[in-house]
Amino acid sequence: MKFLIASDSFKGSLTSLQVGNIMSQAIVEEIPDAQVRIIPMADGGEGTIDAVIGAGRGDLIPVSVTGPHGSKVISHYGKLHAHGAQPEAVVEIANICGLTMVDEGHRDPLMVSSRGLGDMLVALLDQGIRHVVAGLGGSACNDGGMGMLAALGVQFYDELGHELSGSAADLLRVASVDWSRMDRRIMDTELIIASDVTNPLVGPSGATHVFGPQKGLLPEMIEPLDQAMVRYGRLLEVGNGRDSDQSLLLSPGSGAAGGLGFALQIIGGRIVPGAEKVAELTGLKNAVRESDWVLTGEGRSDYQTLCGKLPSYVSTLAAESGKPAVLISGSHGEGVESLYAHFAGCFATVNKPATLAHCMQEAENLLRQCTRNVARLIDASRKFR
Numbered sequence: 364m365k366f367l368i369a370s371d372s373f374k375g376s377l378t379s380l381q382v383g384n385i386m387s388q389a390i391v392e393e394i395p396d397a398q399v400r401i402i403p404m405a406d407g408g409e410g411t412i413d414a415v416i417g418a419g420r421g422d423l424i425p426v427s428v429t430g431p432h433g434s435k436v437i438s439h440y441g442k443l444h445a446h447g448a449q450p451e452a453v454v455e456i457a458n459i460c461g462l463t464m465v466d467e468g469h470r471d472p473l474m475v476s477s478r479g480l481g482d483m484l485v486a487l488l489d490q491g492i493r494h495v496v497a498g499l500g501g502s503a504c505n506d507g508g509m510g511m512l513a514a515l516g517v518q519f520y521d522e523l524g525h526e527l528s529g530s531a532a533d534l535l536r537v538a539s540v541d542w543s544r545m546d547r548r549i550m551d552t553e554l555i556i557a558s559d560v561t562n563p564l565v566g567p568s569g570a571t572h573v574f575g576p577q578k579g580l581l582p583e584m585i586e587p588l589d590q591a592m593v594r595y596g597r598l599l600e601v602g603n604g605r606d607s608d609q610s611l612l613l614s615p616g617s618g619a620a621g622g623l624g625f626a627l628q629i630i631g632g633r634i635v636p637g638a639e640k641v642a643e644l645t646g647l648k649n650a651v652r653e654s655d656w657v658l659t660g661e662g663r664s665d666y667q668t669l670c671g672k673l674p675s676y677v678s679t680l681a682a683e684s685g686k687p688a689v690l691i692s693g694s695h696g697e698g699v700e701s702l703y704a705h706f707a708g709c710f711a712t713v714n715k716p717a718t719l720a721h722c723m724q725e726a727e728n729l730l731r732q733c734t735r736n737v738a739r740l741i742d743a744s745r746k747f748r
């Protein structure tokens with residue numbers, strides 16, 4: 364029997380490669396003659412570069428960039444083996460300005476800037492790279508991409524003409540924008556935005572309202588920052604000659620990574636579902652076709668899983684190829700029943716009431732036990748058929 368494991372990471376406890384290895388060992392423990400292939404997956408957020416590099420598509424190149432709080436950090440991009448003469452790079456906001464890079468006690472998106480992504484883009488342009496996949500998701504920023512644009516040479520000013528460096532706090536002050544010094548090389552660059560979500564930039568389901576709180580935004584700052592984001596967004600659109608009927612403020616994915624989805628589109632980027640892009644780069648479709656069973660997973664599954672998260676994309680690919688897909692999640696949340704129609708089975712590794720800390724600590728063991736049970740069931744279905 365051929366198994367394919369294409370899981371997301373279990374955020375905060377296991378990377379997608381670790382999940383793959385644990386599930387694989389558990390399957391072989393129960394079905395010794397199983398053939399298991401692992402394709403670690405991601406959706407544009409954390410693990411995107413690892414997934415692509417892990418599939419043998421290129422090399423990791425270190426670059427020094429501005430980190431979430433202004434000091435330099437060493438980040439990486441994936442340099443893909445070129446087809447023809449055109450080098451291509453995969454970058455990931457999660458390893459430039461990622462939420463996991465900021466200690467929980469120090470999370471304050473008002474003080475965080477996406478400048479590091481701009482530094483990374485400039486480094487790629489300097490190296491002659493004109494094809495970039497930008498993975499968005501798992502970020503600590505909520506600055507509408509202002510820091511990233513500033514690093515590319517766009518200048519932002521307050522009412523009194525003071526130049527702003529680009530952070531969410533500056534969104535509250537920005538009054539004008541000067542595009543004249545922007546690095547024009549970015550306009551000749553193919554920019555694919557691999558987004559982990561379909562949320563818009565602003566409004567109740569926008570970046571600030573939905574992702575601000577998990578980044579440490581205080582409840583009283585949500586509405587003022589969302590309003591500031593509307594003003595900033597329109598300022599950029601007007602400066603780019605974009606009419607209000609072509610506005611991107613409410614378009615799907617603009618709210619990814621605190622509004623980087625919006626800013627990257629403003630400078631010519633094309634937004635695509637992150638899971639789909641990673642699947643294309645890792646050859647997932649073929650691997651699904653060649654398997655008998657597809658196992659996928661994520662840290663927590665709920666009604667949002669169907670909004671473009673990786674497991675739902677994997678289940679779609681499996682259905683297209685007529686293969687059964689099984690979802691193994693760290694835990695289940697509200698509305699998980701909506702997933703039942705998409706999977707042959709949905710399982711949660713948590714097997715008794717326990718604290719989050721305990722579940723994280725025991726993640727490996729819990730995943731192994733749960734996968735063994737799934738494998739036993741699959742094996743039995745073969746034997747008793």
Ligand SMILES: O=C(O)[C@H](O)CO
Nearest residue numbers: 500501502619620621
């Ligand atoms: O980074 C974030 O803000 C979320 O993952 C949504 O993209």
